[in-house]
Amino acid sequence: MDVGMMMVFASYGWDDCPDKQVWDEEIRLARMAADLGFDCLWSAEHHFNDYSFVPDNIQLMTYLTAKCPDIDVGTAAVILPWHDPLRVAENAAVLDMLSGGRLRFGMGRGLARREFEAFRLDMGESRGRFDEAARMIVNALKTGFIEGDGPFYKQPRTEIRPRPQHSMEGRIYAVASSEDSIDSAAKLGAHMVMFADRPWEMRKPMIDRGRELHRKYHGTAPPVPMLTEFAIVGTDLATCEEEARKYQGKFVESNFHHYEFLGEHFAKVKGYDSYQQKAEIARKGGGLSAAVDGFMKAASWGTPDKILRGIEERRKLLGDFEMNVAFRFGGTPLEVSERGLKLFAKEVLPVIKTWQPMATSVAAE
Numbered sequence: 001m002d003v004g005m006m007m008v009f010a011s012y013g014w015d016d017c018p019d020k021q022v023w024d025e026e027i028r029l030a031r032m033a034a035d036l037g038f039d040c041l042w043s044a045e046h047h048f049n050d051y052s053f054v055p056d057n058i059q060l061m062t063y064l065t066a067k068c069p070d071i072d073v074g075t076a077a078v079i080l081p082w083h084d085p086l087r088v089a090e091n092a093a094v095l096d097m098l099s100g101g102r103l104r105f106g107m108g109r110g111l112a113r114r115e116f117e118a119f120r121l122d123m124g125e126s127r128g129r130f131d132e133a134a135r136m137i138v139n140a141l142k143t144g145f146i147e148g149d150g151p152f153y154k155q156p157r158t159e160i161r162p163r164p165q166h167s168m169e170g171r172i173y174a175v176a177s178s179e180d181s182i183d184s185a186a187k188l189g190a191h192m193v194m195f196a197d198r199p200w201e202m203r204k205p206m207i208d209r210g211r212e213l214h215r216k217y218h219g220t221a222p223p224v225p226m227l228t229e230f231a232i233v234g235t236d237l238a239t240c241e242e243e244a245r246k247y248q249g250k251f252v253e254s255n256f257h258h259y260e261f262l263g264e265h266f267a268k269v270k271g272y273d274s275y276q277q278k279a280e281i282a283r284k285g286g287g288l289s290a291a292v293d294g295f296m297k298a299a300s301w302g303t304p305d306k307i308l309r310g311i312e313e314r315r316k317l318l319g320d321f322e323m324n325v326a327f328r329f330g331g332t333p334l335e336v337s338e339r340g341l342k343l344f345a346k347e348v349l350p351v352i353k354t355w356q357p358m359a360t361s362v363a364a365e
Contacts, residue, residue: 001352004040004074005033005341006228006326007060012050012254013247013331019053025334027064029327029341034068036345037353040104042074042228042324045082047115051258058091065099073099076193076228076324077108077175081126082119085133085153089140093164096141101166105141106173106193107134109181111275112259127271128152131184134174138188141168173226180271182206186213189223191322196229196298197255197291200314207318227314228324232301232332233340233348243336244301249292251330256288300325304347311352320358 007026011017030041043060046052054060061073073095078088096103109130110116116123132150140146141164147157174185176192185192192210194203207225214222230251232244256262259275266272300307315321325344328337 001320001355002039002322003349003352004042004072004226004322004324005030005038006076006230006324007041007043007054008052008326008329009043009046009054010050010052010251010254010329012257013250013329022053025337026328027067028334029337030064031068032338032341033345034071036342037349038071038345040072040074040324041068042076042104042106044076045079045108046112046258048118049114049258051112051254058088058095061103062095062098065095065102072102072104074104074173075106076173076226077106079108079110079115080133080137081110081121081129082115083133085136085140085148086146086155086158088133089137089146089160092137092141093160093162096168097162097165104171104173105168106175107137107190108175108193111272113265113269114258114260123272124270125152127180127184134184134188138168138172140164170223176206176210176225178272178275179206179209182210183213186210186222187217189214189218191223192225193324194225194227196227196295196300197252198294199297200227200317204318224320224322225318226322226324227318228326229299230326230329231299231307231340231344232336233304233307233327233343234336235303235343237302237306240302243332244296244299245292247330247332247336248295248299248301249330252292252295253288254330256291261291262287304343307344307348308351311348315355315358323352 009022009026011022041064043054043057044052045054045057047055057075065073092105109126113123129152132152136146136148140160144160144163145157146155148155172190173193174188174190176182176185211222230248232240234240266275300310327341
């Protein structure tokens with residue numbers, strides 16, 4: 001199994017934590033993960049707020065590819081509507097060249113109204129902008145030329161320099177939480193990226209649908225999805241449960257605040273119907289408290305043995321997947337994050353990295 005480490009770069013949940021300290025601690029964890037056998041370092045793109053602040057994850061990964069020469073680097077994700085696709089293609093090509101083909105390029109369309117407003121963009125255009133830009137960028141990284149004639153990007157045919165040096169086959173990822181995003185990821189031939197924000201039984205129909213659509217569009221076996229989660233790992237189960245409810249709970253709170261999940265604006269924004277449904281479920285189903293309970297059913301917390309059993313059960317349910325694990329979030333103290341990272345690397349990672357791919361029929365059920 002392929003296992004990466006996710007960097008969130010958040011100060012939500014800490015009292016007066018300087019931004020530089022956030023970055024220093026995340027990079028400290030990244031360098032530890034690179035030394036402890038993880039396969040990839042990943043980072044989100046977010047702007048302006050305590051929830052997460054990584055305004056340019058390609059720039060971050062360019063730094064880390066030099067500091068950590070023996071691990072892949074990934075974007076989960078570059079939010080395409082906030083960028084010119086030509087510049088994204090150029091920057092990705094540079095990073096992949098400098099890293100020797102270690103970039104895993106992930107894309108998303110964005111979800112936070114506050115971020116779209118700061119960029120002076122219509123959130124209702126996000127689906128169209130994403131689909132148009134994603135095709136242009138993926139094709140540019142494949143052919144070395146970018147062009148487009150859609151409603152958003154009138155791009156004359158232009159050569160990317162430096163020219164792409166390595167095939168991106170198998171290294172394209174796309175965030176896929178809504179039905180539209182599942183379809184987009186399948187058309188791109190991308191690994192679906194999903195986050196542990198609800199029980200995996202609720203995710204299974206969408207994962208199965210994504211695999212079905214990939215076979216329909218490409219006639220090939222679909223790439224495995226990547227499941228991103230937020231882990232608390234320790235040796236005492238009761239302590240871990242207390243920490244998980246506190247820090248995973250604080251992360252859920254920050255998620256609700258940043259994305260305004262208890263608001264009603266998703267109903268008025270084109271292409272966000274599934275998030276409006278999630279908001280309605282949250283309001284009617286117990287709000288934040290119920291969301292924390294659902295999150296804890298999906299995410300990993302507890303002793304290494306408990307976490308291993310949970311991953312095994314998830315694999316039986318969903319088929320093969322990649323993992324992407326965050327250890328610092330929601331006010332988690334650095335010592336708790338380091339403890340969890342080291343214990344996961346020592347007792348969980350060696351086991352799951354020995355697992356061979358499951359039978360295709362299991363994953364296709």
